[in-house]
Amino acid sequence: MGQGRQENVATSLAGAVSEEISASLAPVDAELERRYPGDPGTRQPVHTVYVPGDVFAADTLRTWGDRALTALDEHAPDAASFAAVLGLGGDLAGPVYDRVRAKLEREPVEDLRVDFEDGYGPRPDAEEDEAAARAARLIAEAYATGTAAPYTGIRMKCMEAPVRDRGIRTLDIFLTGLLAAGGLPDGLVLTLPKVTYAEQVTAMVRLLEAFEKARGLDPGRIGFEIQIETSQAVLAADGTATVARMIDAAEGRATGLHYGTFDYSACLGVSAAHQASDHPAADHAKAIMQVAAAGTGVRVCDGSTNVLPVGPTEQVHDAWRLHYGLTRRALARAYYQGWDMHPGHLPTRYAAVFAFYREGYEQAAARLARYAGRAGGDVMDEPATAKALSGYLLRGLDCGALDLDEVSGATGLARADLEGFAAPRRADLTISSGR
Secondary structure: OOOOOOOOOOOOOOHHHHHHHHHHHHHHHHHHHHHOOOOOOOOOOOEEEEEEOOOOOOOHHHHHHHHHHHHHHHHOOOHHHHHHHHOOOHHHHHHHHHHHHHHHHHOOOOEEEEEOOOOOOOOOHHHHHHHHHHHHHHHHHHHHHOOOOOEEEEEOOOOOOOOHHHHHHHHHHHHHHHHHOOOOOOOEEEEEOOOOOHHHHHHHHHHHHHHHHHHOOOOOOOOEEEEEOOHHHHEOOOOOEHHHHHHHHOOOOEEEEEEOHHHHHHHOOOOHHHOOOOOHHHHHHHHHHHHHHOOOOOEEEOOOOOOOOOOOHHHHHHHHHHHHHHHHHHHHOOOOOEEEOOHHHHHHHHHHHHHHHHOOHHHHHHHHHHHHOOOOOOOOOOHHHHHHHHHHHHHHHHHOOOOHHHHHHHHOOOHHHHHHHHOOOHHHHHOOOOO
16 A cells, blocks of 8 residues: 555644743742652662660561561461461462561561660660660661661651650760761661651751751751651641641651551540551551652551560461451552561561562563563553552562562563663653553
8 A cells, every 4th residue: 555645734823832831830840840759769678677775786687587487487387387377379378488488587677766765765864875876886887797677777756845855865876876887877767756747847857957067968868757646747737638748848858657556546546456557547547648648759658566476376376367467458558668566577577578579470570571562461551550560570579579580581671671660750651652
């Protein structure tokens, strides 16, 4: 067949119209770039472990890993028994169990917070001073020897008047100690708890600015997490979302929003027996946190369960099933991080995470491979979906659920390719591929 006739293309608007519109929207373009830079593309830990400041020791991570392995040996000594407890399918039982044990031996904790707040309690000032200095020394030594968790830091006391000065002093001692021991580690994380007003976030920003200036650090070097534990942190008196104001008040320093299951539930009057991360009140709070944080680069972290896997085997199994179910529920809702309160929670944390990524990776990899090759399939994917698929695979790689060779083999993509799909330019998401 011959080539068809080329159509004449006519327009009615002068070029100046487009230029005027672009000029009028320039402030909005700049605001979008400032407020919504997208995910930072760094590894997000699957959990945070809190250890009281007086309990934290040089061998804390190894002790947690060993205690978790002992729990497995005692209550689920093989893949079949562990799978039976959690309801894992036969094809997942072996790979998940083997990876859980390997993880507990290699990297039992991904994110450690030395706690100087609720888990520490009121102490004489001299005692807390010493504990903060010791935490800095031990963490610096762990990073120097390669034995630290990928992310490590402290939770200070909050910015409320009765404990404000104590919290500021503890933070100062800790950061000063790290600098004296060689510098601030790349995995440093600080947690500001019980935030109720955006002004308290602003105060934290001013505090960190002052420290950076006093020590000659680059402006903005130190970030922090905001812990959401009060009703006022979610909904302000005027009906607006306080948590969105907090992200803005952090001036680019906020790295995460951590949901506090028990303080928040108690604040709303939920009885102790029903305080859990799957309570409707918890779902409401986390949904608002999630929407407020979307696109900002601030990550949302789920809470914890206080049902500990201790005691006789039947009781441990019940606690494991509960924790596993809550973790899987959170992952499905895109809460990729949560709190773990006891070494016995580690086996089910990693089992839930590994099962989540392993059971879906083949389908995700196939869809991403078709998208990358522009091949057909039974699902029509767009750039935003390719972003989600690659992000899913990257999170699986980061935690150890997946291996790079199997992901690359299934997708035909290197890690750099996955990262490119996971962090596309804004235009790539707003302009679909020819559709």
